[in-house]
Amino acid sequence: xxxxxxxxxxxxxxxxxxxxxxxxxxxxxxxxxxxxxxxxxxxxxxxxxxxxxxxxxxxxxxxxxxxxxxxxxxxxxxxxxxxxxxxxxxxxxxxxxxxxxxxxxxxxxxxxxxxxxxxxxxxxxxxxxxxxxxxxxxxxxxxxxxxxxxxxxxxxxxxxxxxxxxxxxxxxxxxxxxxxxxxxxxxxxxxxxxxxxxxxxxxxxxxxxxxxxxxxxxxxxxxxxxxxxxxxxxxxxxxxxxxxxxxxxxxxxxxxxxxxxxxxxxxxxxxxxxxxxxxxxxxxxxxxxxxxxxxxxxxxxxxxxxxxxxxxxxxxxxxxxxxxxxxxxxxxxxxxxxxxxxxxxxxxxxxxxxxxxxxxxxxxxxxxxxxxxxxxxxxxxxxxxxxxxxxxxxxxxxxxxxxxxxxxxxxxxxxxxxxxxxxxxxxxxxxxxxxxxxxxxxxxxxxxxxxxxxxxxxxxxxxxxxxxxxxxxxxxxxxxxxxxxxxxxxxxxxxxxxxxxxxxxxxxxxxxxxxxxxxxxxxxxxxxxxxxxxxxxxxxxxxxxxxxxxxxxxxxxxxxxxxxxxxxxxxxxxxxxxxxxxxxxx
Ligand code: OXD
Ligand code: MN
Numbered sequence: 001x002x003x004x005x006x007x008x009x010x011x012x013x014x015x016x017x018x019x020x021x022x023x024x025x026x027x028x029x030x031x032x033x034x035x036x037x038x039x040x041x042x043x044x045x046x047x048x049x050x051x052x053x054x055x056x057x058x059x060x061x062x063x064x065x066x067x068x069x070x071x072x073x074x075x076x077x078x079x080x081x082x083x084x085x086x087x088x089x090x091x092x093x094x095x096x097x098x099x100x101x102x103x104x105x106x107x108x109x110x111x112x113x114x115x116x117x118x119x120x121x122x123x124x125x126x127x128x129x130x131x132x133x134x135x136x137x138x139x140x141x142x143x144x145x146x147x148x149x150x151x152x153x154x155x156x157x158x159x160x161x162x163x164x165x166x167x168x169x170x171x172x173x174x175x176x177x178x179x180x181x182x183x184x185x186x187x188x189x190x191x192x193x194x195x196x197x198x199x200x201x202x203x204x205x206x207x208x209x210x211x212x213x214x215x216x217x218x219x220x221x222x223x224x225x226x227x228x229x230x231x232x233x234x235x236x237x238x239x240x241x242x243x244x245x246x247x248x249x250x251x252x253x254x255x256x257x258x259x260x261x262x263x264x265x266x267x268x269x270x271x272x273x274x275x276x277x278x279x280x281x282x283x284x285x286x287x288x289x290x291x292x293x294x295x296x297x298x299x300x301x302x303x304x305x306x307x308x309x310x311x312x313x314x315x316x317x318x319x320x321x322x323x324x325x326x327x328x329x330x331x332x333x334x335x336x337x338x339x340x341x342x343x344x345x346x347x348x349x350x351x352x353x354x355x356x357x358x359x360x361x362x363x364x365x366x367x368x369x370x371x372x373x374x375x376x377x378x379x380x381x382x383x384x385x386x387x388x389x390x391x392x393x394x395x396x397x398x399x400x401x402x403x404x405x406x407x408x409x410x411x412x413x414x415x416x417x418x419x420x421x422x423x424x425x426x427x428x429x430x431x432x433x434x435x436x437x438x439x440x441x442x443x444x445x446x447x448x449x450x451x452x453x454x455x456x457x458x459x460x461x462x463x464x465x466x467x468x469x470x471x472x473x474x475x476x477x478x479x480x481x482x483x484x485x486x487x488x489x490x491x492x493x494x495x496x497x498x499x500x501x502x503x504x505x506x507x508x509x510x511x512x513x514x515x516x517x518x519x520x521x522x523x524x525x526x527x528x529x530x531x532x533x534x535x536x537x538x539x540x541x542x543x544x545x546x547x548x549x550x551x552x553x554x555x556x557x558x559x560x561x562x563x564x565x566x567x568x569x570x571x572x573x574x575x576x577x578x579x580x581x582x583x584x585x586x
Pocket of ligand 2 (some may be wrong): 248
């Protein structure tokens with residue numbers, strides 16, 4: 001089937017293992033994809049939506065037990081257990097191949113195996129990496145077609161090379177007890193079985209572009225990060241780029257596509273989205289850090305997306321989009337989710353496929369329901385999106401959801417301190433997420449579930465890279481989620497977050513002053529633009545920038561405890577930063 005003997009041998013081996021009735025190579029042509037769409041509509045796997053209102057759009061419902069990523073069933077299968085580190089589940093690779101091999105054995109009998117060659121990143125870019133996913137799910141094929149670049153052109157680019165990530169996926173019986181997502185970083189291999197949910201089965205995304213790629217990045221001297229990339233264009237037409245990492249549910253997609261507040265908009269400022277979830281970063285010839293978004297689409301959370309929170313994302317879902325686990329409006333063949341608007345459909349089917357009455361109080365869309373939308377649909381997609389060289393990064397922003405501890409924004413003293421700031425990232429649980437409010441969950445660089453190796457080595461990689469980047473981006477931390485005594489958010493968030501990003505860019509260009517505090521540099525309150533904000537004044541900003549030393553002292557204790565997990569692998573530079581913080585606080 002393939003001239004590339006590495007590919008040929010591996011595919012044949014997997015065919016022998018899974019025993020499909022038929023094997024189809026995905027060439028990426030519209031005619032082939034259309035045929036597959038027709039097939040899934042006929043089988044009921046996809047539901048065609050209203051062609052006038054939502055052209056090229058489909059709805060899919062997963063099994064009820066298969067609606068999210070399964071971190072407890074996600075494994076890093078490195079030869080040495082120690083290389084997976086204390087924050088990953090580990091399985092011995094020989095054991096994993098054997099255990100999953102049994103589950104894959106004959107799993108595609110009476111089914112078709114689809115071979116999807118795909119590129120993470122623009123085909124031919126020096127940033128890009130190639131993968132091949134073998135799957136028995138047309139839903140996976142159609143989603144991969146949106147999220148990545150697929151087809152014959154990828155095989156042409158691969159040529160005879162053995163440098164591709166080998167992905168095997170089978171829905172098998174969708175058996176929860178035997179659901180496994182296994183990564184073999186030393187073999188460039190991913191095996192995923194018994195799931196049909198996006199994050200577990202679109203192997204280009206979290207599995208390859210973060211877990212495998214972070215491992216490759218460590219060995220090859222680059223970064224694979226859980227970061228959005230956005231550009232801010234000034235009225236002179238100059239664009240500066242920012243990467244930002246936040247844990248899930250902190251509004252990454254919203255920030256990536258933000259609409260500038262009027263005060264900036266009318267002056268001619270624009271915001272461009274390069275990516276909303278993953279960034280691959282390399283050192284450029286000019287000594288700066290350059291970033292690409294390896295993806296080609298958005299796999300966004302639907303609930304809460306609306307004309308106010310994210311009009312650009314909403315617009316992106318208006319055509320050629322696959323919706324998963326949202327509610328269906330029977331009367332006009334469109335979709336609905338909680339937080340879209342105040343008019344839930346009267347005649348509706350919920351995400352489980354049952355007749356649904358909004359008044360019942362039961363949710364129509366699953367809270368983790370998704371849209372898979374092509375990047376090209378996004379009205380503010382950066383003109384540099386396809387640039388094989390990527391975009392130069394001026395600032396790296398970390399953030400979390402903290403009610404009191406973290407101020408609105410602060411800048412690290414230098415690179416090593418910035419790595420420290422990223423390593424102590426944390427979010428507090430909200431009432432909605434669990435019974436306990438305010439439990440601190442540490443999520444360094446938002447990579448805890450996505451780092452394909454020992455997190456202590458990951459920190460060391462960040463420190464080492466800092467020595468190699470001649471003109472490094474400046475590093476900041478933001479917190480949009482400070483609350484008042486009644487638990488209300490103080491900062492308006494959404495588009496107004498641009499006001500903080502503008503101070504960040506001014507700092508990068510040496511245009512703004514700062515105040516030194518024990519945790520880093522803070523803005524002078526008057527340097528945050530407040531024009532056009534009704535409920536925020538200078539005092540509000542002073543409040544948002546206040547640092548409570550007693551809270552930070554207990555924070556430092558929490559960090560020390562968290563750091564102790566990493567033992568000898570924790571870079572001494574980070575311990576030094578922690579000591580420094582404690583000293584400045586006392
Ligand atoms: C995602 C996540 O789906 O981070 O992007 O959970
Ligand atoms: Mn993510």
